Amino acid sequence: MKKSFRLWIAISNVFYKVIQFVLAIALIIVAQIFVVPVFEEKIAGVKMISSNHLRVFVTIAFLVAFVAALIHGMYKTILENKELEYILSLRKTEYYLYVLFQKSSWYYMYMIVITAMTGAFGYEKVLAVVLYTILYLAVTYITYFVACKQIYFGKDICFREKRTRDKVNRTKVVKENAYIELILLGIKERYAFFEIFFCKIAVVFIGVIVGKGGISRNIILTIYCFLALVLILANDAYWKNEKEKIKLFCGIGISHKKYIVVNLISGIIFNLLLLALLFSVFSKNIAVGIVFVCIGIFMQLYWNVIYLYTNLRLPDDSEILVMVLYIFWMIIGLIPIMNIFLLVYVLKKIGSCWQGEMEC
Amino acid sequence: MLEIQNVKKLYTSTTGVKEISLLCKEGETVAFIGPNGVGKSTILKIVSGILKADEGTVLLNGKDTAWFGTRQNIGYMPEHLNVGKKISAKELLYLISDYKYKGKYKEKIDESIKNYALENQCNKPFCKLSMGSKKKVGSIIAFMGNPELIILDEPTNGVDTAGIICMKRDITEAKNRGCSVIVSSHILDFIGSIADRSIFLKNGQIEHIVKGKENLEEIYTTLYL
Numbered sequence: 001m002k003k004s005f006r007l008w009i010a011i012s013n014v015f016y017k018v019i020q021f022v023l024a025i026a027l028i029i030v031a032q033i034f035v036v037p038v039f040e041e042k043i044a045g046v047k048m049i050s051s052n053h054l055r056v057f058v059t060i061a062f063l064v065a066f067v068a069a070l071i072h073g074m075y076k077t078i079l080e081n082k083e084l085e086y087i088l089s090l091r092k093t094e095y096y097l098y099v100l101f102q103k104s105s106w107y108y109m110y111m112i113v114i115t116a117m118t119g120a121f122g123y124e125k126v127l128a129v130v131l132y133t134i135l136y137l138a139v140t141y142i143t144y145f146v147a148c149k150q151i152y153f154g155k156d157i158c159f160r161e162k163r164t165r166d167k168v169n170r171t172k173v174v175k176e177n178a179y180i181e182l183i184l185l186g187i188k189e190r191y192a193f194f195e196i197f198f199c200k201i202a203v204v205f206i207g208v209i210v211g212k213g214g215i216s217r218n219i220i221l222t223i224y225c226f227l228a229l230v231l232i233l234a235n236d237a238y239w240k241n242e243k244e245k246i247k248l249f250c251g252i253g254i255s256h257k258k259y260i261v262v263n264l265i266s267g268i269i270f271n272l273l274l275l276a277l278l279f280s281v282f283s284k285n286i287a288v289g290i291v292f293v294c295i296g297i298f299m300q301l302y303w304n305v306i307y308l309y310t311n312l313r314l315p316d317d318s319e320i321l322v323m324v325l326y327i328f329w330m331i332i333g334l335i336p337i338m339n340i341f342l343l344v345y346v347l348k349k350i351g352s353c354w355q356g357e358m359e360c
Numbered sequence: 361m362l363e364i365q366n367v368k369k370l371y372t373s374t375t376g377v378k379e380i381s382l383l384c385k386e387g388e389t390v391a392f393i394g395p396n397g398v399g400k401s402t403i404l405k406i407v408s409g410i411l412k413a414d415e416g417t418v419l420l421n422g423k424d425t426a427w428f429g430t431r432q433n434i435g436y437m438p439e440h441l442n443v444g445k446k447i448s449a450k451e452l453l454y455l456i457s458d459y460k461y462k463g464k465y466k467e468k469i470d471e472s473i474k475n476y477a478l479e480n481q482c483n484k485p486f487c488k489l490s491m492g493s494k495k496k497v498g499s500i501i502a503f504m505g506n507p508e509l510i511i512l513d514e515p516t517n518g519v520d521t522a523g524i525i526c527m528k529r530d531i532t533e534a535k536n537r538g539c540s541v542i543v544s545s546h547i548l549d550f551i552g553s554i555a556d557r558s559i560f561l562k563n564g565q566i567e568h569i570v571k572g573k574e575n576l577e578e579i580y581t582t583l584y585l
Contacts, residue, residue, distance in 0.1 A: 007455065007459075010446070010447050010451060010455060011444030011445075011446060012446060013445065013446055080442045081442060082410060083410070083436075083441050083442070084441065084442065084443055086408065086409075086410055086431070086436060086438075087436060087438075087460075088455065088456055088459045088460065089431050089432065089459060090459065091428070152410075152411065152412050153412050154369065154371060154412070
């Protein structure tokens with residue numbers, strides 16, 4: 001335990017982990033206040049099946065989706081760290097605890113959803129948290145050993161990535177059109193990140209609950225815009241991965257406008273398409289639907305540009321500065337007109353950075 | 361002494377290692393040579409115990425290298441090493457010293473950092489070092505604790521001349537201590553200067569074995585080009 005914790009502290013950014021923990025606690029409280037009453041009301045309103053049975057079904061569906069994502073995510077982490085585990089001569093349980101600490105955000109996400117879905121309060125809630133934590137530990141422990149065994153025997157279980165890659169390779173149009181290939185690659189790579197994939201599942205899940213809630217159109221629109229923003233911001237891991245590619249694209253003379261357009265389209269398809277479909281089904285109003293799509297596309301463009309600017313302009317080791325700037329840009333992004341001015345300004349800055357490539 | 365007995369590991373019907381047997385004596389350096397995808401890294405991973413062979417065994421002084429206790433006697437430099445964003449090269453080396461050798465060899469680490477000219481790099485995050493500097497740190501890791509077997513996977517990739525000279529000196533010192541060294545590389549001059557035996561792999565099998573310092577480039581041209 002001590003070894004695993006020390007390794008985790010040595011390797012992670014403690015400040016970032018503390019912020020993540022505080023945010024998780026805040027989200028659990030927010031979910032208890034706002035989501036639980038709506039969820040309770042809705043499952044009580046279903047007449048075909050009792051609310052308790054429905055709760056069990058929803059919980060099982062969530063657990064199945066979560067475990068599927070967990071297996072993939074853990075496999076990837078263990079595969080990436082296997083040499084480190086070897087040279088540190090860690091024992092299996094020590095390494096398991098390290099992986100558990102390293103991926104603490106999974107537990108937070110799991111707890112946010114589980115505590116929102118268990119209806120009880122007080123003593124029963126505490127009992128549910130304890131029991132679901134035991135279940136989480138049991139599932140991760142089994143998953144860990146299965147993944148270790150698969151890696152030790154040299155077997156690949158990243159089905160999703162392989163399948164998507166094969167599909168991309170098979171399509172003839174893709175081979176002939178580099179931009180379509182880049183768009184498909186953008187979508188595929190977002191799916192390859194556990195955090196983004198899981199966030200999409202959670203956002204769609206919450207979106208369906210909210211849509212079924214019978215709330216007024218304007219409130220649904222606000223909630224859907226918030227969900228779209230959360231999903232766009234969850235693309236952070238994708239943009240970090242893009243950093244090296246951006247330098248390469250700059251270097252070989254690809255225009256920044258084409259790069260932005262390609263990423264805008266892949267972002268819209270991954271982040272907004274499904275939400276827009278759900279929204280149009282639940283709102284049953286074309287005008288409000290168009291408003292959501294327009295806001296969504298603006299948010300996608302705004303954050304694509306911000307991420308691109310950050311990657312081009314800020315040095316690699318300025319994580320805290322980046323975080324502060326993101327908060328600033330998020331505030332500006334919520335102020336009408338100001339956000340358009342900032343978008344135009346940053347776009348111009350990117351143009352000059354891209355042209356001079358390494359001068360920024 | 362390292363014994364590789366009928367080791368077989370196939371990823372598909374054509375890729376992987378088909379059947380390799382080898383005996384590496386104490387103080388001997390054996391090099392694996394061959395183009396990309398011929399099975400060099402696979403055989404090194406099997407020898408280290410990271411990967412399980414479909415068939416066959418690997419024994420170091422009679423003990424299976426897959427056994428956890430044998431790891432203490434193996435120094436391994438992987439082809440790629442992923443560590444977190446924050447940890448510096450020096451912190452990583454100290455951590456290995458603490459975890460694997462109970463805090464021993466820290467003075468030796470400082471000395472190696474100086475020898476490999478890593479003084480200006482060692483406090484930077486490991487993941488931000490150049491490929492050559494990462495390999496130098498990998499070399500310090502592999503030689504730490506005077507292990508009985510040292511495995512070096514592509515040790516010279518991106519390493520500067522000073523680093524290569526230092527690496528050669530470390531290999532010679534290890535050999536003189538009676539340590540077996542297994543190395544894979546594409547740099548034939550480097551292999552020619554350190555290896556007692558060079559093994560050419562083709563289609564996952566041993567194609568040709570060279571003892572001493574024959575003209576490796578000529579053999580390579582005949583076998584692969």
